[in-house]
């Protein structure tokens with residue numbers, strides 16, 4: 591194997607291929623959205639996840655103010671709109687959702703809406719916030735509701751229809767989708783069924 595050195599500013603891309611979520615936030619009557627891929631599950635009991643959000647984002651401000659956010663998981667059909675939502679800040683426009691052509695719809699549990707036309711949804715309430723380096727805050731949140739489109743997900747992503755495959759982020763302007771399910775037999779009987 592012929593190794594190459596990866597610039598440390600891009601080291602995180604070696605972990606790339608994370609799900610891209612549209613993070614919707616709400617403060618008073620204003621809703622904002624941004625794509626995020628620095629998101630990871632951290633607990634099953636209770637279901638919890640962590641998301642790293644830049645302190646420069648309006649999303650950061652709204653999460654701090656409201657203590658909640660929703661994640662909507664888009665498929666490839668929303669690629670252009672997802673990317674556009676990551677190229678401008680809600681600080682610089684009146685209504686970013688309208689600007690990029692995304693529509694908010696009521697979720698199940700929280701006042702913060704989810705984004706229409708996505709494949710899966712998580713509604714989250716913030717438990718803790720930790721400084722992460724100079725620029726980001728790691729918000730640790732409990733998942734209070736989760737639901738998905740039947741043709742996209744049963745207990746895992748189905749990966750049958752192209753348009754029902756969740757979008758992943760490789761880094762920069764590059765995205766991907768998962769190609770297929772691969773079963774590792776025998777199924778683990780000890781340890782956690784992650």
Ligand SMILES: Cc1cc2nc3c(=O)[nH]c(=O)nc-3n(C[C@H](O)[C@H](O)[C@H](O)COP(=O)(O)O)c2cc1C
Nearest residue numbers: 624625626627628643644647648649676678679680
């Ligand atoms: C695919 C993609 C993934 C991104 N992931 C993150 C992320 O995990 N955390 C973050 O702070 N910004 C992330 N960004 C950048 C924000 O989406 C971007 O700064 C956005 O304009 C912030 O919008 P806001 O100021 O309206 O909240 C990502 C951008 C793209 C395109």
